[in-house]
Amino acid sequence: xxxxxxxxxxxxxxxxxxxxFARKGFEGTSLAEIASRVGIxxxxxxxxxxxxxxxxxxxxxxxxxxxxxxxxxxxxxxVNRQAEEKLFILLKENTDYLRDEELGLIWKxxxxxxxxxxxEKLKEKFLASEEKMTGTILAILKELKEDGIxxxxxxxxxxAYYCLMDGTFEQVFYYPxxxxxxxxxxxxxxxxxxxxR
Amino acid sequence: xxxxxxxxxxxxxxxxxxxxFARKGFEGTSLAEIASRVGIxxxxxxxxxxxxxxxxxxxxxxxxxxxxxxxxxxxxxxVNRQAEEKLFILLKENTDYLRDEELGLIWKxxxxxxxxxxxEKLKEKFLASEEKMTGTILAILKELKEDGIxxxxxxxxxxAYYCLMDGTFEQVFYYPxxxxxxxxxxxxxxxxxxxxR
DNA sequence: GTCTATACAACGATAGAC
DNA sequence: GTCTATCGTTGTATAGAC
Numbered sequence: 001x002x003x004x005x006x007x008x009x010x011x012x013x014x015x016x017x018x019x020x021f022a023r024k025g026f027e028g029t030s031l032a033e034i035a036s037r038v039g040i041x042x043x044x045x046x047x048x049x050x051x052x053x054x055x056x057x058x059x060x061x062x063x064x065x066x067x068x069x070x071x072x073x074x075x076x077x078x079v080n081r082q083a084e085e086k087l088f089i090l091l092k093e094n095t096d097y098l099r100d101e102e103l104g105l106i107w108k109x110x111x112x113x114x115x116x117x118x119x120e121k122l123k124e125k126f127l128a129s130e131e132k133m134t135g136t137i138l139a140i141l142k143e144l145k146e147d148g149i150x151x152x153x154x155x156x157x158x159x160a161y162y163c164l165m166d167g168t169f170e171q172v173f174y175y176p177x178x179x180x181x182x183x184x185x186x187x188x189x190x191x192x193x194x195x196x197r
Numbered sequence: 198x199x200x201x202x203x204x205x206x207x208x209x210x211x212x213x214x215x216x217x218f219a220r221k222g223f224e225g226t227s228l229a230e231i232a233s234r235v236g237i238x239x240x241x242x243x244x245x246x247x248x249x250x251x252x253x254x255x256x257x258x259x260x261x262x263x264x265x266x267x268x269x270x271x272x273x274x275x276v277n278r279q280a281e282e283k284l285f286i287l288l289k290e291n292t293d294y295l296r297d298e299e300l301g302l303i304w305k306x307x308x309x310x311x312x313x314x315x316x317e318k319l320k321e322k323f324l325a326s327e328e329k330m331t332g333t334i335l336a337i338l339k340e341l342k343e344d345g346i347x348x349x350x351x352x353x354x355x356x357a358y359y360c361l362m363d364g365t366f367e368q369v370f371y372y373p374x375x376x377x378x379x380x381x382x383x384x385x386x387x388x389x390x391x392x393x394r
Numbered sequence: 395g396t397c398t399a400t401a402c403a404a405c406g407a408t409a410g411a412c
Numbered sequence: 413g414t415c416t417a418t419c420g421t422t423g424t425a426t427a428g429a430c
Contacts, residue, residue: 024224025222025224025225025310027221027222027224027225028222028224105310108309109310111371112305112309112370113222113302113306113310116221155383156383156386156387157383157387159379159380159383159384160383160384160386160387160388162364162368162380163361163364163365163368163380163381163383163384164360164361164364164384165364166363166364166367166368167359167360167361167362167363167364167365167367168360168364169367170363170364170366170367171359171360171363173309174308182356183356183359183360184360186352186353186356186357186360187356187357187360187361189353189357189391190353190354190357190388190391190392191357191387191388191391192391193390193391193392194386194387194388194389194390194391194392195387195390195391
């Protein structure tokens with residue numbers, strides 16, 4: 001196995017494109033700017049990718065893979081923790097990860113304004129990661145219920161947790177980190193009081 | 198005062214543009230398509246607006262004005278209601294209004310991915326409506342606190358309420374109406390339990 | 395794999411006749 | 413106020429030499 005000392009051109013294209021697609025969207029990003037930032041001429045892009053959509057899909061694949069990999073490391077952080085802590089860590093780590101501007105932005109763009117012709121492909125990829133998340137959450141809720149810490153109505157708790165997650169996710173982009181932290185803390189406290197026995 | 202029997206051309210342009218900007222964004226919308234849907238030729242647009250940005254700003258102005266007007270009618274619905282109900286109605290009406298696909302989409306786009314050169318102008322317009330909202334919420338919370346119904350920590354309650362609002366707003370776009378209604382109900386129940394004395 | 399050169403369509407915008 | 417005609421630019425994409 002060879003050691004990769006530096007990014008090859010295809011990877012560099014993907015990295016540059018991620019940044020541009022995140023900030024400017026699919027239509028707002030031109031191949032000319034991508035090529036320029038990579039340091040090659042426009043036609044050279046076609047030696048690595050079939051066309052613009054092909055570049056976009058490669059970027060999305062990487063974003064998804066990175067997110068799922070990150071989720072695995074978070075799941076590892078949860079072992080040997082109290083169930084209550086697990087629920088909070090899951091929430092906090094998620095927003096911390098997506099706070100990374102470019103990652104969070106492209107994630108948001110994908111989910112809210114998917115490019116028309118790529119809608120179906122994106123939805124598939126997204127559903128896989130969502131199922132994983134729900135499985136993890138449900139396991140924690142089961143634990144909490146068996147210990148008699150939270151109420152019995154799992155669906156209510158799960159719906160409220162996802163709403164909490166979506167709300168804090170949204171707010172990552174409006175507010176500076178320090179303010180967001182306070183809002184997250186407060187929202188969590190109310191949520192926790194709301195689901196306790 | 199004359200009675201307007203049908204839309205004039207400028208209004209038609211704004212209506213068509215709202216729909217296109219909402220679904221395709223600023224860059225994704227072409228003047229050719231706007232003109233085509235209005236039923237005129239491209240250069241005729243310039244008899245009504247200075248350029249593309251000018252059309253976009255006119256659309257945004259209308260969206261904002263409509264939203265503020267709607268908020269007024271909601272505020273009227275609140276009188277003679279219990280404070281708890283007020284808080285819920287405010288939440289529900291807001292998502293109901295933004296559920297209108299085109300309105301909600303362009304609102305979301307504006308706030309999350311404002312067009313670079315229009316960022317400042319949009320922010321101003323948005324802040325005005327947000328202040329109004331916060332004022333209304335705080336008045337309700339004060340009422341609830343004085344009656345000893347909810348806890349004393351107003352900042353915590355306000356932060357959690359906004360998170361609830363942002364979360365349900367986000368979910369308007371993911372889930373079909375019937376599922377969203379259930380999620381809203383559940384999230385609200387947990388929130389309410391969480392802020393009660 | 396990278397380049398120059400170029401094709402070709404679509405873009406926003408303007409000129410000027412009616 | 414609407415049109416035809418057209419400008420200049422930029423967009424994606426391809427051909428073919430090195």
